[in-house]
Amino acid sequence: xxxxxxxxxxxxxxxxxxxxxxxxxxxxxxxxxxxxxxxxxxxxxxxxxxxxxxxxxxxxxxxxxxxxxxxxxxxxxxxxxxxxxxxxxxxxxxxxxxxxxxxxxxxxxxxxxxxxxxxxxxxxxxxxxxxxxxxxxxxxxxxxxxxxxxxxxxxxxxxxxxxxxxxxxxxxxxxxxxxxxxxxxxxxxxxxxxxxxxxxxxxx
Numbered sequence: 133x134x135x136x137x138x139x140x141x142x143x144x145x146x147x148x149x150x151x152x153x154x155x156x157x158x159x160x161x162x163x164x165x166x167x168x169x170x171x172x173x174x175x176x177x178x179x180x181x182x183x184x185x186x187x188x189x190x191x192x193x194x195x196x197x198x199x200x201x202x203x204x205x206x207x208x209x210x211x212x213x214x215x216x217x218x219x220x221x222x223x224x225x226x227x228x229x230x231x232x233x234x235x236x237x238x239x240x241x242x243x244x245x246x247x248x249x250x251x252x253x254x255x256x257x258x259x260x261x262x263x264x265x266x267x268x269x270x271x272x273x274x275x276x277x278x279x280x281x282x283x284x285x286x287x288x289x290x291x292x293x294x295x296x297x298x299x300x301x302x303x304x305x306x307x308x309x310x311x312x313x314x315x316x317x318x319x320x321x322x323x324x325x326x327x328x329x330x331x332x333x334x335x336x
Contacts, residue, residue: 186326186327226267248263275306
């Protein structure tokens with residue numbers, strides 16, 4: 133069951149960007165914000181406003197990540213060696229639901245979470261239904277026998293709008309290996325993500 137109670141495309145309208153790069157996004161038709169004041173000229177946004185928008189955009193992109201989970205990811209990234217913003221991206225991309233989405237096993241991040249939650253995904257041959265589980269380098273992620281024939285999976289694998297990134301190695305249509313933790317410039321975001329602003333938001 134998805135935790136997102138509002139329509140996911142409302143986030144696109146509110147942020148004014150097609151954050152998942154989907155053809156059905158309302159931003160493709162109307163670039164202005166929702167509501168009767170959506171077409172008003174916007175004033176200058178404060179530094180806090182820019183940081184908040186960057187946080188909402190990155191958090192929203194990964195689907196049903198709660199604020200608590202997202203903040204915990206930041207705190208973990210902050211404790212790690214190296215650049216905190218790069219660490220944060222690496223942790224988000226290591227989520228099992230993220231790897232399932234990148235592997236084109238599901239058409240959307242929301243469908244990827246559902247696929248995992250319903251027990252259709254195996255990690256190193258063992259069924260796992262925890263979408264937030266962190267995948268390690270070298271882990272094999274595969275689909276269960278029933279999932280391979282699901283219309284959702286077949287649709288995802290035929291999508292031309294995105295490709296499987298280099299940090300995920302494919303082994304046939306139903307198995308991939310997580311090769312390495314990616315950096316920001318390796319992650320195929322449809323819009324510009326600014327994790328450095330997210331770090332500034334939480335470190336205030």
